[in-house]
Amino acid sequence: MSNDINVNPGLRESATFDRTTMAEIRRAADTGIYDIRGFGAKRKLPHFDDLLFLGASMSRYPLEGYREKCNTQVTLGTRFAKKPIVIETPVTIAGMSFGALSANAKEALGRGASIVGTSTTTGDGGMTPEERGQSSKLVYQYLPSRYGMNPDDLRKADAIEVVLGQGAKPGGGGMLLGQKITDRVAQMRNLPKGIDQRSACRHPDWTGPDDLAIKIQELREITDWQVPIYIKVGATRTYYDVKLAVKAGADVIVVDGMQGGTAATQDVFIEHVGIPTMAAIPQAVQALQEMGMHRKVQLIVSGGIRNGADVAKCMALGADAVAIGTAALVALGCNDPKWSAEYEKIGSAAGFYDDYQEGKDPAGISTQDPNLMQRLDPVEGGRRLANYLRVLTLEAQTLARACGKNDLRNLEPEDLVALTVESAAMARVPLAGTSWIPGQGF
Amino acid sequence: MKTIDLAESSIRELNQALHDQAQECLEREFEVLNPKGQHNIACGIDQNLSVDIRGHAGYFCAGMNKKAHVVIHGNAGQGVAENMMSGTVRVKGDASQAAGATAQGGLLVIEGNAGARCGISMKGVDIVVKGSVGHMSCFMGQSGSLVVCGDAGEALGDSLYEVHIYVKGEVKSLGADCVEKEMRPEHIEELTELLNRAGVDEDPASFKRYGSARQLYNFKVDNASAY
Amino acid sequence: MCGIVGLYLKNPELESRIGELFKPMLIAMTDRGPDSAGFAIYGDEVGEGWVKLTLRHPDADYDWEALATRLKTELQLELSWFQNASVAVFKVHAEEATLREWLSEEAADVLILSVGQSIEILKEVGLPEKIAETFNLEGMKGSHIIGHTRMATESAVTMEGSHPFSTGMDLCLVHNGSLSNHNRLRENLKREGIAFETQNDSEVAAGYLTWRLQEGDSLKEALEHALEDLDGFFTFTIGTRNGFAVMRDPIACKPAVLAETDDYVAMASEYQALTTLPGIENARVWEPEPATFYVWERS
Numbered sequence: 001m002s003n004d005i006n007v008n009p010g011l012r013e014s015a016t017f018d019r020t021t022m023a024e025i026r027r028a029a030d031t032g033i034y035d036i037r038g039f040g041a042k043r044k045l046p047h048f049d050d051l052l053f054l055g056a057s058m059s060r061y062p063l064e065g066y067r068e069k070c071n072t073q074v075t076l077g078t079r080f081a082k083k084p085i086v087i088e089t090p091v092t093i094a095g096m097s098f099g100a101l102s103a104n105a106k107e108a109l110g111r112g113a114s115i116v117g118t119s120t121t122t123g124d125g126g127m128t129p130e131e132r133g134q135s136s137k138l139v140y141q142y143l144p145s146r147y148g149m150n151p152d153d154l155r156k157a158d159a160i161e162v163v164l165g166q167g168a169k170p171g172g173g174g175m176l177l178g179q180k181i182t183d184r185v186a187q188m189r190n191l192p193k194g195i196d197q198r199s200a201c202r203h204p205d206w207t208g209p210d211d212l213a214i215k216i217q218e219l220r221e222i223t224d225w226q227v228p229i230y231i232k233v234g235a236t237r238t239y240y241d242v243k244l245a246v247k248a249g250a251d252v253i254v255v256d257g258m259q260g261g262t263a264a265t266q267d268v269f270i271e272h273v274g275i276p277t278m279a280a281i282p283q284a285v286q287a288l289q290e291m292g293m294h295r296k297v298q299l300i301v302s303g304g305i306r307n308g309a310d311v312a313k314c315m316a317l318g319a320d321a322v323a324i325g326t327a328a329l330v331a332l333g334c335n336d337p338k339w340s341a342e343y344e345k346i347g348s349a350a351g352f353y354d355d356y357q358e359g360k361d362p363a364g365i366s367t368q369d370p371n372l373m374q375r376l377d378p379v380e381g382g383r384r385l386a387n388y389l390r391v392l393t394l395e396a397q398t399l400a401r402a403c404g405k406n407d408l409r410n411l412e413p414e415d416l417v418a419l420t421v422e423s424a425a426m427a428r429v430p431l432a433g434t435s436w437i438p439g440q441g442f
Numbered sequence: 443m444k445t446i447d448l449a450e451s452s453i454r455e456l457n458q459a460l461h462d463q464a465q466e467c468l469e470r471e472f473e474v475l476n477p478k479g480q481h482n483i484a485c486g487i488d489q490n491l492s493v494d495i496r497g498h499a500g501y502f503c504a505g506m507n508k509k510a511h512v513v514i515h516g517n518a519g520q521g522v523a524e525n526m527m528s529g530t531v532r533v534k535g536d537a538s539q540a541a542g543a544t545a546q547g548g549l550l551v552i553e554g555n556a557g558a559r560c561g562i563s564m565k566g567v568d569i570v571v572k573g574s575v576g577h578m579s580c581f582m583g584q585s586g587s588l589v590v591c592g593d594a595g596e597a598l599g600d601s602l603y604e605v606h607i608y609v610k611g612e613v614k615s616l617g618a619d620c621v622e623k624e625m626r627p628e629h630i631e632e633l634t635e636l637l638n639r640a641g642v643d644e645d646p647a648s649f650k651r652y653g654s655a656r657q658l659y660n661f662k663v664d665n666a667s668a669y
Numbered sequence: 670m671c672g673i674v675g676l677y678l679k680n681p682e683l684e685s686r687i688g689e690l691f692k693p694m695l696i697a698m699t700d701r702g703p704d705s706a707g708f709a710i711y712g713d714e715v716g717e718g719w720v721k722l723t724l725r726h727p728d729a730d731y732d733w734e735a736l737a738t739r740l741k742t743e744l745q746l747e748l749s750w751f752q753n754a755s756v757a758v759f760k761v762h763a764e765e766a767t768l769r770e771w772l773s774e775e776a777a778d779v780l781i782l783s784v785g786q787s788i789e790i791l792k793e794v795g796l797p798e799k800i801a802e803t804f805n806l807e808g809m810k811g812s813h814i815i816g817h818t819r820m821a822t823e824s825a826v827t828m829e830g831s832h833p834f835s836t837g838m839d840l841c842l843v844h845n846g847s848l849s850n851h852n853r854l855r856e857n858l859k860r861e862g863i864a865f866e867t868q869n870d871s872e873v874a875a876g877y878l879t880w881r882l883q884e885g886d887s888l889k890e891a892l893e894h895a896l897e898d899l900d901g902f903f904t905f906t907i908g909t910r911n912g913f914a915v916m917r918d919p920i921a922c923k924p925a926v927l928a929e930t931d932d933y934v935a936m937a938s939e940y941q942a943l944t945t946l947p948g949i950e951n952a953r954v955w956e957p958e959p960a961t962f963y964v965w966e967r968s
Contacts, residue, residue, distance in 0.1 A: 479939060
């Protein structure tokens, strides 16, 4: 509904055919092709803001700061790997490709993550030397496209993440349009320069968890069983997917909810496929608990993590760690109002920009244009990201201490209540002031 | 020459022995006995070795091969030489699905037939098949060459990029954006060289060339039905 | 997601050893299917006018003797029976329909795993090796056998959810893959009178074939209809009284290998399941084409 005071109050906008919807219909009529954009699901969804912590009072006692430690360190990959990854904070950087992002952006992410002792992840385009050079812990994605995939980089990685899908587009493959396929990107991906990259949505040499089990064995053999193998899925039938990931032999499972971002895919895919992150976590945890694998196969969740409260709530619901994508880019300067004039020039606005696929990002992050890319200084970007990661960690610790926990992983679902019926049902915690959890017992 | 009998040693022991040669090469020739269809045999090699596998291999044999020359004296399961970077892999028998999948270099020779999706997503490898290939071969093939002396199944080269495809026999059907192209002298030369490297005795003039029509390189409304 | 295996003997001299030959094939598929396993063995035929049923009851101590007595007395018929672990094999001189009706009224919680003149379906939750030992697979004789090891995808790990699924007299199905339109099909088939015990997609495929055969299709016609109506990824192996059939969907991503010698035809999800078969080194080994049926039957 319009809150615009300049619109005549006697006018009434349709909730079904609002201005945004009408603009999209006109665009479709103009072009004959679906709308492609970046970012995650933008519509309002049940999310962590609907959950609240029950802090300490008479029956529970809080922890003091400083001396009364609240541990944030997590070890990932304890199931089979000889060298699990130890991260100092449970906030990791999610997979985003070089190609989708500029080289400076990837370097900044590596720098920031390394300063605080956490991991970054390559994306659908392969590993860059800048990234490996600047990241103390680097997870290497293994995707359907296999762009830039090679055993040397596999052996340089600290972990391998087999990607079945991501929250923004579960069941879809990578997408990169011609304007971002520069010489360097084209060379890494083995594609002609300037074409619109088509996507494979399934892996070329295996289909199904039974064959995935064999593929994971192959990856372990090639890396001499040293490093953890993650499996990443977009959140859909999460309960079954997590069980199958365990059966297929994963050390770590990454579940990415529909709020998870992308650099480019169809808008309909982003908004209408997959489930909210909050609804996926209890399914994943239940699956792990039923198999006796909770905490033995670690769970990383992503999709709309923005602040330390989100981090703490994910931990309370049973995750071992989280991953951030969109939030990391915002920390680097994505959608920063200081570029307002630039956003307007390209028909957008600061805070609204999601046309990552265009490659014209004024902030120099989701672009391959060398002039634009210069606007992001990787060292300064790294510093900003490190600051943000520290804040996420401190905020999560604050909430955990208030709940009497000396370790973020000691947060439990029983520390939470919900504000709405939907969030109570999805997160499987009681509606505040009641003992009612809707949706149980079916 | 080192012989490893998989009836007594594990796949892990075999692969570790092969991987150990990468740093310091103490043994260049390996023979593998009793493979019996096991998976992941000789994957991840990174050294100029010669490996003879006496029998049938399972999935991903010689996966991600670098520099080594691997011969499978039998059939190979799914994904043989997948993501190979360099070196050669020769299958004396038949290869299952996704042979040479997403491989970036080197030479893969299949003396029998290859199953479906031969060369899927290939990124620079040269594949020569003496027999026929199954359906959806060279699906989304990006670069490299695929030579088929026998027939090709349905939807050859669907969504093709820049792979050079040469087929001597019948092509059941062509995939989206894959068309027959003219055989010019440079192609005869390229094909001759490929056949020679593979040790295959065929007359290049009896082959037809297939390649991308390049109509799907940029999203266009008119191509909507192809998606 | 799963492993499937099948063995059809051309040489009758091997029939006394079929269990011994088949056991390592089933166990080789354990990694593909650690949740449960089952097999359908054909042999020990009953005569015309007789049917053989394999039955199971949730109570491990169910009194099969009492059931047998009641059947004999109330329906005035001849029967013999024996027990194999959790399964009771009944040989009855009666029509299938009569027995089904009586059982549904008089012993509704008895589960009928298979009905036919030759088939016996045996399945359980647990590792394939354990199931092979429980049912003494090694000692069994027969003309052909198909089996399955299960990695449950979207339905529970239960005995009922295990394959093979019975699809009619002497008919059964095992499946590797994942169907995508099974829920609507299940509802449609229920309206046609087919009963389901699980939420399993494979059970729907079996029910679909049962329905087509009831409608008068030959096996080949039923499989042709299946290709049109079933959506998703599948390799099916179907057991018939006189042989077996193998079919893959048109995309054919799920694996399948066939091997043939003068003595047998064998099928498996992975070649390594076939390596213990006699003469496998000289067998013709090939992979079935997509959307094509391969049928071997005794005439």
